[in-house]
Amino acid sequence: SSDESDGPTKTICPYCGVGCGIQIAQDDEGEVTFRPWGDAPVNEGSICIKGGAATQSVNHEDRLTEPLIRDDDGELREASWDEAYDLIVDEMERIHDEHSAQGMGFYGCSKAMNEENYLIQKLARRYGTNSVDTCTRMCHSSTVYALRNSLGAGAMTNSMEDLEEAADVFWIQGANPGEQHPIANSQYFRQAVLEGATVIQVDPHANKTTRSFDIDETDRHMHLQLEPGTDIPLLNVVIKTILENDWLDEEFIAERTQGVDDLKETLEDFDKEAAAEECGVPLEDIELAAEKYAMANNAAIFTGMGMSQHTCGVDNVQNEINLALITGNLGRPGTGVNPLRGQNNVQGASDVGAMPNVLPGYRQVDDPEIRADVEEVWDFEIPSEPGLTNVEMSHEIGDTIHGLYIMGENPVMSEPDTNQVEKRLEELDFMVVQDIYETETAEYADVILPATSWAERDGTVVNTDRRTQRMRGVDKVHPNTKHDLDILCDVGQRLFDDGSFDFEGPEEVFEELRQVAPIFHGMTYDRLGEEGIHWPCLEPGDEGDPYLYADGFTTESGYGQIEGVRHQPPKETPDEEYPLILTTGRIIEHYNTGTMSRRSETLNRVEPENFVDVHPNDAETYGVEDGDYVTLKSRRGEIEVQARVTEDIKEGTVWTTPHFADSAGNRLTNDVLDERAKIPEYKAAAAEIEVT
Ligand code: SF4
Incomplete structure (x- = not known):
């Protein structure tokens, strides 16, 4: 061990x-x-x-235990590691010769550790492409874009501890911490409400978060149940109410921001009543919420995928930033704009550069000076053109992309429009998957490499509030599996005989990461200990920053950027053929594509299958009874699921999950992208329902 x-x-x-x-x-x-x-x-x-x-x-019996190679007859057979590696090297070299380095795409993994993600982005860049990405693209790329652009860093501005102690108001929009971040919800948010804080939840769906704040004798919880895709008008009503009542922090605006006039101009002719009606929320409720937020000593915004997964995802988050900036709710404990990050290392995977536009530490890959700086450590030339995002790689299969190297992700289940993803994967020349099970994606792979699980490995991860922590593993459960880190070193050494992938273990990789990513520079494995450290940790001895921007924003101008935004409806809205609006979300028992949670007996016992929430009035219209099996359809596909007739969802909206392979919510979702962040619009698609 x-x-x-x-x-x-x-x-x-x-x-x-x-x-x-x-x-x-x-x-x-x-x-x-x-x-x-x-x-x-x-x-x-x-x-x-x-x-x-x-x-x-x-411990599950589905664990992969030996390398597998797909023979010409399409069947998988066991192979030795050497045979598998030889095939990988031959195919990657062939693709390079025939199509250039741009013919390959690399998927890092938000569940793999920093060291492993660091190595896969280094492997991609040594191969000659910046086309490396992780599922951060699917969850918070729009949030990261807006935060970096307008405040400086693409991460939670504050940390759990300071929020619990100092915040008087928690504004939770498009996030469901009661199910997705349960301990944050119970230990921090609910605790704060018990001690006097107020929660304002903005979500089309009532869920465990809503119910967790139904605390006897408190009226400190509001739920604004808006129509999917109306977050911008709702926040514009809030902001206009604040402007009208002069609840601004004028000093903060003058000293630390720019762009407030643009915001005022955008909202000059804005009609609050019409907007509230569009949102489906009473105007006086939104005005009351605005007052509570603006009057708080410290108010903190939490943002989730209900905000980020839209074609206007960047603008959705920008409007939260606008709200925080005009009221001076940034740069001190209990405030900020705080994305609740999904996977245990989705923050870290981006931090260490498994993204197509940035090197480790969010340093722009198209900046020659930054490249030169990193090249001094890496000793090879870094490609200068930003690469493709994961959804773009998937769209490019057959055109520019001919091979994929996938570490631990499952795009068949996680990307929108599953039917198309499957079709495209069939057209790929070559795909390597390293994972712990034969996932839905691995069914299309030519080589499957059996990796060790999280419980058997050492390394570091970064949690949602930038706390970098160590993970420690027990012995391998299956002797012929390998750690992702060792697999990447083996492949790197065989492809490039130049020492770029000579690492003894995760600590050595972390030492190199520290040299190229200033946000980690002051950390060592010893210093991380059991407590961890919040990045940025710029120098040895630096304690790290529990909250950002105390001394100013880290944008180029040094100011926080305010920018007025206008309503942009989802790309697909209901019509005669598809009269309902479908939105998606997760439940507490399962996790994303379900690869791990569906292999847990306890979780499967509680929630064995997918379902769709239908409002009682819609149920009546379509003749659906609670518990009926229904066909849920969109322009892209259909799934069969059990209906739950419930007032948790608004009339005209249906809600399902992405977790279950046999009725995957993503067969229905729309793969249209936010132009800047390239995040798909998972949260709104036109749909119809039929009793099966
Ligand atoms: Fe904590 Fe894990 Fe539950 Fe998240 S899923 S709240 S990390 S126990």
């Missing part, structure tokens, strides 16, 4: 970005078991249903 003590091993839950500490132990047969970690820095021993069940998928 890599753990030096004899007792349980301290690590981090592999599911969400809250980053709860857990302990794991291993018996003589290799079975891995869960133990609480009582004084873990983030969760102090609390755990949600997913975290408690996380080791079940590690």
Whole structure:
């Protein structure tokens, strides 16, 4: 074992970005078991249903145990590592010769560690392309874009601890922490409400977050249940109410921002009543929420995929930034604009450069000076043109993209319009998948490499509030599996005989990361210890920053950027043929594409299958009874799911999940993209429903 003590091993839950500490132990047969970690820095021993069940998928019989190669007859057969590596090297070299380096695309993994994501982006760039991306593209790329552009850093501005202590108002829009970040919700937000804070939730769907704040004898919870895709008009009503009442922080605006006149001009003729009607929320409710936010000493915004996964995702988040900037709610404890990040290392995967436009530490790849700086450490030429995002790589299959190298992601389930994704993958020349199970994507692979799981590896991850923490592993459960990091080093060494991939282990990789990414420069494995450190940590001895922008914004101008935005409806709206609007979300028991959570007995027992929420009036219109199986259709496909007739959803809207392979919500979603961030519009598609 890599753990030096004899007792349980301290690590981090592999599911969400809250980053709860857990302990794991291993018996003589290799079975891995869960133990609480009582004084873990983030969760102090609390755990949600997913975290408690996380080791079940590690022990699952579906684990890949040997490398597999697809023969000419299409069947998979076991192979040695050498045979698999030889094939990978031959095919990658062939694609390079026939189509240039741009013929390959690389997927990093938001569940893999910083060191592994660092290596896959280095592998892509050494090969000669910047086409490397992770599923951060699907969840918060628009948020990261807006935050970087207007404040300076593409990450949560504050941290859980300062928010719980200092915030009087939590404005939660398009996020469902009660199910997606359960410990943050129970330990921090709910706790703050019990102690006097107010929660304003903006979401088309009532969910466990809504119910978690139904606390006796408090009226400190509002739920603004808006129509999907009307976040901009709703926030414009809020902002206009603040402007009308002069609830602005004039000093903050004058000293630290630019662009307020543009915002005022955008809203000059804005009709609040018409907008409230469009949102489907009473105007006086939005005005009251505006007052509560503006009157708070410290108000914090939390933002989730309900905001980011739209073709206007960047503008949605920009409007949250506008709200925070005009009221001076940035740069001190209890404030800010805070994306709740999904996977346990989706923040870190981006931080270490597994993105097509930036090198580790968010340094622009098209800046020659930055490239020169990194080239000094890497000792090879970095391609200068930004690469393709993952959805663009998928769209380019057969045109520019001929091969894919996928570490741990499952685009068949995670990308929108599944039917098209499957068709395109069939056209690929060559695909490598390294994973712990034969995923829906691996079914299209030519080589499948069996990786160790999160519980068997050492490395670091960055949680939603930039806290960088160490993960520690127990022994391998299956002897012929390999750590992702070792696989990438093996492939890198075989492709390039120049020492670029000579690393003894994760700590050596982290040491190189520190040299090229200033935000990690002051961290070492020793310093991270059990508490972790929030980046930026620029110098050895630097304690890291629990909240950003105390001394100014880190944009080029040094100012926070205010920018008025106008309503942009979703690209698909209901019509006669598809009269409903479909929106998607996740449930507490399952996680994203379900590869791990569907292999957990406990989670499957609670939620064994997909469902669709239908409003009682719509149920009547379409003749649907609670519990009926229905066909849910969009222009792109259909799935069969059980109907739940419930007032949790607004009339005219239906809601389903992406977790289940046999009724995958993404067969229906629209792959149209936000122009700047390239995030797909998962949250709004026209749909219809038929009783099966
Ligand atoms: Fe794991 Fe997130 Fe649950 Fe914590 S809240 S136990 S990190 S899934």
